[in-house]
Amino acid sequence: MDTKHKRLFIGLGICLLLFAMIISMILNQPYQYHGFIVPPVQHDNHVFLRTEEGPMNLTKYHNRYVLLYFGYTYCPDVCPTSLAKLKIALSELSEADRSKVQVIFVSVDPDRDTLEKINEYAKVFGTDFIGATGTRTEIDLVTESLGVKYKINPPDENGNYSVDHSAYTYVIDPNGYLVMVWSHEILAEEIAEDLTHLIETGIPVDQQLLAGPTPTSIICSLTLIPEFVNNGQGLYEHNCAQCHGVDLGGIPGWRTPLADGSHLAPPLGISSVIWQKTETELIEVIKEGKNVEKPIHMPAFESTLSDEEIYSILQYIYSKWSINQQNYFAGSLTPTP
Ligand code: HEC
Incomplete structure (x- = not known):
């Protein structure tokens, strides 16, 4: 080989090596979730609601990821877009992954939303979506424990009223812990990507623990002298x-x-x-x-x-x-x- 070819050969080798290094760096990066990771201390054991099929305790869905969305069926645009997004995201999953996810739409407006109406509404977005609600007390127990905010606005002269509510989707893991929250702005593909990773690997322990302050009464259990x-x-x-x-x-x-x-x-x-x-x-x-x-x-x-x-x-x-x-x-x- 003459020197010119040798140089070309070495140059090519270096390029390949750099390329391989960059690829391996990208592959070694831990997956960055699009949702906000929540420190897993909020257990859903007390999530008790009502559906058309009868009382529902979330523990029934342990072994799946439960996606909780709070809204009301009169909701003009926010609820339908969020639920439609979930529908698209789920359609992008493999069948096996799809069976590990349960969407539950919770109405915070039980005065107008009958169990039948909620069920019908939820099924528009997915035949296996569940519509649920409860008494005001039952709803408040759930919303307070998950940090969901809502406000029933005063009615207009025709008796119509709107409800302000958090437009987040709350992700409960198969052990019953709230682990992630998706904002309203998230894209369907991003939801699908997050779900695939959640099902495949879960959230790494360090990402979970560094997600926020310990919201328990334990200030610090390590004694520092x-x-x-x-x-x-x-x-x-x-x-x-x-x-x-x-x-x-x-x-x-x-x-x-x-x-x-x-x-x-x-x-x-x-x-x-x-x-x-x-x-x-x-x-x-x-x-x-x-x-x-x-x-x-x-x-x-x-x-x-x-x-x-x-x-x-x-x-x-x-x-x-x-x-x-x-x-x-x-x-x-x-x-x-
Ligand atoms: C001369 C440099 C040097 C000094 C001085 C040194 N370390 Fe290290 N330390 C290292 C290196 C290098 C590693 C990583 C070794 C490896 O993983 O192969 C390491 C690793 C460690 C680890 C393990 C980290 C892990 O994830 O496994 C601990 C703990 C640690 N050092 C503590 C200390 C403490 C405490 C001191 C002082 C008493 C100290 N080191 C002094 C160079 C040093």
Whole structure:
């Protein structure tokens, strides 16, 4: 091969390699849901409503994704568009996936919407869509627990009235937890994409836990002792910060493995995932190191730090986590079981 061809060949090789790297980066990206992920603490056990076929408890649909939409049949445009969107989205799913989804339209206007009327209305959009409602108290129990807002407006001279209501679709997972909310603006294709991923993989634990503050009375179930945290900060800065960063942010690019397979120091603070480990595992890594045979590795601190010093450093690290991360680590916040 002459030099010109050789160069061309190498150039082509580099292009291919870059292309492969970009593709693998795209493939490694976790799926970003179009809906808002909700921390899974809102259980639907008490969702009790009425349908034309009789009383309905949502627990009946555990093992499917339930899509709840609140509205009323006199609704001029918002409800029909939302329900039509759900219909299109579901038609884009495979048959197997389709059978794992149940749409329930809940009327917040039981004075005008009889069970028969709601059922008929829901079936216009999907033969297996369910129409439901309840007494005012039953409805309020459901809307309050899910954070749904609605307001019945005063009637005009003909007695007609409109109802303002949240135009979100509420996604309840097969275990009965509210896990996601779709806005009115979402597209049918985006709903279909989210559903496919929900059914296939669910929501990764870190995306769920970082979705919002813990809305329970547990403020923080991890005990942080100020003296240890304080002491730990000094020890951290002296022993760990040069690799894991003063702000515990790790070294940029830590995700990408180097040619020899070793990794740069990962973050230990809020953006890390070490809160998914146990304290025993963390102590072990710090004492014994990790991948110590690799050029870039986590050194062993067994001979340089005492147990109390390691404990102090850990306390400092915990203090940098979000409340959700701390609660998860302490075992008091479990994502959908
Ligand atoms: C010389 C650089 C260096 C120093 C100093 C260092 N680390 Fe690391 N640490 C690393 C590297 C590199 C890794 C990733 C190893 C791997 O995954 O192959 C790591 C990994 C870790 C992990 C495991 C993360 C995981 O997800 O498995 C913990 C925990 C950790 N370090 C804590 C500490 C603490 C605490 C200190 C201070 C006592 C410290 N490190 C000091 C480089 C360092």
